[in-house]
Amino acid sequence: MRQGPGFFAEGAAPAPTPPSEAPHYLGHRDRLREKFAETGGDGLPDYELLELVLFRSIPRRDVKPLAKALIRRFGSFAEVLGADRNRLLEVEGIGPGVVTDLKLVEAAGRRLARGQIRERDVLASWSAVSDYLRATMAFAPREEFRILFLDKRNHLIADEVQGRGTVDHTPVYPREVARRALELSATAIILAHNHPSGDPTPSSADVSMTREIVSVLAPLHIVVHDHVIMGRNGHASLKGLKLF
Known part of the structure; x- marks a missing residue:
């Protein structure tokens, strides 16, 4: 059978589709996680620490610009966590789920600090x-x-x-x-x-x-x-x- 344009020869498999390139931020996430594992967070700038929190909230997006925008608006990692919920929601890219995760980290920090003064x-x-x-x-x-x-x-x-x-x-x-x-x-x-x-x-x-x-x-x-x-x-x- 003669092969015409747009047809495969009988029994032939289509050529494999080239694998799509992985998003650039995936490698960045791995490197930042390794950096955190090595240092325990000491020495990380506020925006990188915030990125690590946002990784879990926003799994399929580059969150570095968002982390930097939050730091610019509120001033520091601690101030982002302590910010009013409604003000956080004003930031483009922040939804109720992200706010809940940020407030969970804030509550964990308070609980940890409070544990240091219990029974002492x-x-x-x-x-x-x-x-x-x-x-x-x-x-x-x-x-x-x-x-x-x-x-x-x-x-x-x-x-x-x-x-x-x-x-x-x-x-x-x-x-x-x-x-x-x-x-x-x-x-x-x-x-x-x-x-x-x-x-x-x-x-x-x-x-x-x-x-x-x-x-x-x-x-x-x-x-x-x-x-x-x-x-x-x-x-x-x-x-x-x-x-x-």
């Missing part, structure tokens, strides 16, 4: 407390007022957010603080709140509120060990600054 003398583990407060609230978009309730051995009884407010104010009621401390049989507390502006410098309102809480708790023999203000740019201790 909080005052003897101050760096762990500072790390925990930073992970928990330093990058929150609105002010949060948190209290660590301690027993007579300065072990943590409870860690509670007493109020959430605006970008620069959270209402605090000293008698409510006292009531909750009595309910938990706490003998000491540590106050903490964040400044979303990033500057942890205490305001006059912060100082007066702290002094009021101290005066309300003193007759109840409940000690205020410190009031810590967390910000992206560090933290401030009112006790260390001798402001109460």
